[in-house]
Amino acid sequence: MELAAMLRIGLDEMRRHWKLALATSLLMAISALATFVLVGYRAGLAHAFADLGRPYLIVQEENSMGEFLGSRMPMEVGQRLLAIGLSQVVPEVHTLVGTSSENAMMLRGVDLRQFRETESFSMIAGRPLAVGSLPRSAMIGSLLAERLQVGPGQLLRIRGRDFTVVGVFETRTYIDNEAWTSLEDAQDMLGWGSDVSVFVVPDEGRLHEGDALPGGIAVARRGESGRQLSEHLSPLVDLFAVIARALGVASALALGNVLWRLAWIRRRELAILRSVGFQDWALVWYLLVQAAVITALGVAFGALGTLALGPVLHLAGAGLTMKPEFDVRTIAIGMSAVVAVMLGGTILPALWVGQMNLARLLRVE
Amino acid sequence: MLSAIRFALRDLYHDRGRTLLTLLGLIVMVVSYLLLWGLAEACREYGRWPVPTRNLILLSADVLDPMDSTIGPEAYRAVGDLPPGQVERVSPSIFRHMNIAGPVMQVRAVPRLDMEQVHSLTLLEGAWPQATDEVVATEGAMLAAGWQVGQHLVVYGSDFHLVGAVRGPGTKYASLWMTYEAGRRLLGDRRGDQMLFLKIAEGTSPEEVRTRLAADARIQGKYDVYLEDQLAERQSQAIRDLVRLPTVLLVVALLAITFGIYNATSLTLAERGWELGALRVVGFEVGVLRRFLYVRALVMVSAAYVVGSLVALAYVTEQSRNAPIVIHGAALLMRVQPGAVVLGLALTALFAYLGVWLPLLQQSRQTVAQAIRR
Secondary structure (H helix, E strand, O other), X not given: OHHHHHHHHHHHHHHHOHHHHHHHHHHHHHHHHHHHHHHHHHHHHHHHOOOOOXXXXXXXXXXXEOOOEOOOEOOHHHHHHHHOOOOOOEEEEEEEEOOOOOOOEEEEEEOOOOHHHHOOOEEEEEOOOOOOOOOOEEEEEHHHHXXXXXXXXXXXXXXXXXXXXXXXXXXXXXHHHEEEEEHHHHHHHHOOOOOEOEEEEEOOOOOOOOOEEOOOEEEEEOOHHHHHHHXXXXXXXXXXXXXXXXXXXXXXXXXXXXXXXXXXXXXXXXHHHHHOOOOHHHHHHXXXXXXHHHHHHHHHHHHHXXXXXXXXXXXXXXXXXXXXXXXXXXXXXHHHHHHHHHHHHHHHHHHHHHOOOHHHHHOOO | OHHHHHHHHHHHHHOHHHHHHHHHHXXXXXXXXXXXXXXXXXXXXXXXXXXXXXXXXXXXXXXXOHHHOOEOHHHHHHHHOOOOOOEEEEEEEEEEEEEOOOOEEEEEEEOOOHHHHOOOOEEEEEOOOOOOOEXXXXXXXXXHHOOXXXXXXXXXXXXXXXXXXXXXXXXXXXEEEEEHHHHHHHHOOOOOEOXXXXXXXXXXXXXXXXXXXXXXXXXXXXXXXXXXXXXXXHHOHHHHHHHHHHHHHHHXXXXXXXXXXXXXXXXXXXXXXXXXXXXXXXXXXXXXXXXXXXXXXXXXXXXXXXXXXXXXXXHHHHHHHHOOXXXXXXXXXXXXXXXXXXXXXXXXXXXXXXXXXXXXXXXXXXXXXXXXXX
């Protein structure tokens, strides 16, 4: 009964001060938008550089990020790896081609006989590369296909040479930015002779992460380069997080201010309600219902704003496309942050309402 | 005007609890806005630092990262055939991006004398590297990796002694330098030199030499020839592409400030309908009330901007001194921009005016009797 009455009064208060409620909800929307964008990017980065397959290690040049670029080793290293008893040694070429950030492309040369044993992907169009594929054939990731608007049967220019796209694959990681050709095509295009970037080897106890091999060669966990690249961007994301949190604090302060003042305007009515037996918690409901209305409006506006910004938030550069990702978990995290802002904004006026001196308030006039 | 400010200050002091709450919220928003502006500007300017050199750089054609470049003997021959006196110094350079101690940084191996004469490094502490197990690091690298002069480092599996700290311009902000001989010993000669620097003699146009070299049959299609600042700008494009994100967020933060101040001023009016009606009873015009309320809002906004600018300045100074954001060997240097303060203040003042004007418009339509009715 008390609860229903307080809900009704709270809603009535919002209707009476609808312009104020709207302005405050826009402020909440801004905080919600910043939170959604941040959480979305974090999820996008985590997804893009997710675990790429624990059972494998990478043998690459020491101190390099061989799964992107920078590592180059003679093919003979592969023979040395087989000689120590590894059951599988899969050579790959990785580099970034292009002349500028706009036309940069991540290139991978794969051993057509073995790459399907170590790579997991699904084809979304066309067919994969296979032994016997024509020279100058390529399969490309979905993000690259989307960025360049290229599909199976069409030509893709890599380092001044035309390749026929035979298929489009998807891994739902940063690898979807890559173009894959045969190892020989990649080596020929780069003028590397028989050199390769990395060897993918199974983690079967013969080599360990961090091992150093003669000739400036090191062993790393597969996916380590992605983790390093992700860490590379983390100071920027951390700064955005500081700012999103600051906007959350500012929204909580603004919400608290509005609720406090609205309660102050209605202090006499609230005092009468208490004098006729309404409990303190009923008054807290009065504040919470107003906070919930403002927050719900804010979340709705914030979500609409995030959707409207959609394409603007897709960042492309140096061969990588980054975009925020929204799934149930991301939305739940964003909503939790917004609810925390709402509760934070309700605490101060709730404390004040709880400490109201009944006699003093009734003496107001 | 002065009496309006005095009156506004007294009023704000009277409601000090709520004034403090409003101010705190505004200050937080102002700091966020100024930091985002600083970051957006830092991204936009990344790689566009003036490079005080007359250097040309040769690297393999169609290469985005210099470490993928290899300079062959034909490039040296083409440079050797340039008219005498045009090139003051030819400096080979071995270049790698390496992940040595956290952030990825550049490792460069160049002839010892060229560190100063071609690459414009200045020694800040310690000594220049002489032996093949000695390196110097730029101040950005020292800060990012937490190194001290005198300590030992492991680079590419070999031990090195960090003998000095240097300052490097532009994209050399976070880099590790060793002599050319040390680089060859460490990395071998299988991948050759990655870049060839040409210091162009005074009185010769670098652009003219660049055009002549680019037209040479031994260079055409195999190598690209850049002015040093052009290359730095091109390499930094990927970071500049990130500018869109802080720009979107700074617009968001600016909107937050404007809604915040609109809220604060209209709230004051919602709360004081009766008092304002009473002032009208004793003869105050709506215009006078509007002016007073606007001055009150401006005082709050100005205070928020002064404090917010100081906090943002302190944050940026602290960050650039102790924990700069280093990406690909170069720092993103944030600054508090006076233009951002002025623009933000002007827009906020405009919205504060709207926050006063709109609710008062409604009140001015009421009779005095309606206004003072509780």
